[in-house]
Amino acid sequence: MNRPEVARREAFGTDETLQAGERDLLMHRIRKNLREHDAVLVAHYYTASDIQRLADETGGIVSDSLEMARFGYEHPASTVVVAGVRFMGETAKILSPEKRVIMPTQEATCSxxxxxxxxxxxxxxxxxxxxxxxxxxxxxxxxxxxxxxxxxxxxxxxxxxxxxxxxxxxxxxxxxxxxxxxxxxxxxxxxxxxxxxxVHEEFKAVELEALRGQLPDAKVLAHPESPAGVLDQADVIGSTTQLLRAVTELDATTFIVATDNGLFHKMREAAPGKQLIEAPTAGRSATCNSCAHCPWMAMNGLRNLDAALRTGADEIHVDPAVAKRAMVSLGRMLDFGREQKKQIAGAGDA
The missing domain is CATH 3.40.50.10800 (NadA-like)
Incomplete structure (x- = not known):
């Protein structure tokens, strides 16, 4: 994807042009509409800080894609609002076919x-x-x-x-x-x-090595979607939730993070005294100056979230026959995860 196209997508959902009064009005109206529409907001770690705050404040969740799906499935709300990218909305609908699933925009997809x-x-x-x-x-x-x-x-x-x-x-x-x-x-x-x-493919191994030389005490956290040369230098490799946990559990004060910078919001909440640095995306082999944020995640904004709740637009539909077959593969994962938790709990009681 070329940079003009990325820039267009980023501009679509950005709330940077919002004045403080408009932001407050939108957040107030979204909270009200979530209550009135019996809706719960589930948001990915890579969405904007305002979206994440709304999910937390209204009884929703900010998490990775697996926990988003589980939460929407288990929550009693009749409407699930998915702030993320389209496959997350589809997964929520597959798991909860009886519920209405809407998104701020269905244009938010994934490479x-x-x-x-x-x-x-x-x-x-x-x-x-x-x-x-x-x-x-x-x-x-x-x-x-x-x-x-x-x-x-x-x-x-x-x-x-x-x-x-x-x-x-x-x-x-x-x-x-x-x-x-x-x-x-x-x-x-x-x-x-x-x-x-x-996003993750743009992290540069050579430039990361140079940065580590400048910050020898920093710990490197990397999502496994990153190239092998980046992962080989990581102190922790894991999902967004696992990287968030590492920031709180490791005793380092500085972290170089190779994942979408949307996760920094939750990292700063969990570990306010830690310094977070984006892993390098620039350098001799770079195709952009900073690629550490998904352009489609950036399309989730307060304006289109408000519009989706008010109008019911961008509702997710999945063909029932497709959903039935997809539920088999999803169900295996969820059953496997539940069995893992039982085994861990059993080991803890032993």
Whole structure:
């Protein structure tokens, strides 16, 4: 994606032009409409700070994609408002077909989703019928419907270790960097789809090494969607939730963070005394000056969130037949996660 297109998308949802009075009015009206429409707001860590604050203040959640889906499913509200990107809205609808699911804008998509068209992916799967199909959550409902398993970054290692132990060969999509990391950690036989996140792929290993030289006491935190050269330098590799936990648990005072800078809002709340530095995206091999924020996440703003609640626009619909098939792969992930929690709880009681 070229920079003018990214800039256009960023401008669509940005609240930078809001005056203080308009911001306060919008936030007041959104709180009111959430109550009146029996709606709960679930927001991803990469959305704007105002959106995250609203979710927290109104009884919603700010989290990673797996916890967003679980929360919306378990919450009694009849309407789930998903501030994130389209695959997150689709997942919420698949898990809760009886609920109304709306988004600030359905134009908010994901480079991983776009880069894995359902028809091309189905053909790829058909060429390798002997492999168990595992797809990352950052995919369309139609791609999930073709898969045997869905995983998020927080559970991918455990699921692949489980499948590898059973002797299964894996067909993995769409993020090649996450897939490479999982393969290196587990030793599993994995055939990769060639996809990448436009944010995480821009983090630069050479420039990160130079920055670490300037800040020798800093800890490097990296999301596994980042390239291998970045991950090889990381002190902690994990999902957004795992990186957030690392900021609070490690005794370092300075962190270089290789993930979307939207996570910095929650990191600063959790560890206000820590210094957070974006991992470098600029350098000799750079294609942009700063790519540390998803242009589609930036499309979630107070204005379009307010409009969605008032008008019911941007409601998510998933074909019931597709949703039924996708629920199989999603259900396996959720069941696996629940069983893990039971085992951990049992070990703690022993």
């Amino acid at each position: 991983l989703d776009i880069g894995c068209p359902a028809d091309e992916f189905a053909a790829f799967c058909d060429e390798h019928p002997d492999r168990t199909v595992v797809v990352y959550a950052n995919t369309s409902a139609a791609v999930k419907a073709r898969a045997d398993w869905v995983v998020t970054s927080s559970i991918a290692l455990d699921v692949i270790r489980h499948l590898h132990a059973q002797g299964e060969k894996i067909l993995w999509a769409p993020d090649k960097h996450l897939g490479d990391y999982v393969q290196r950690q587990t030793g599993a036989d994995m055939l990769m789809w060639d996809g990448a996140c436009i």
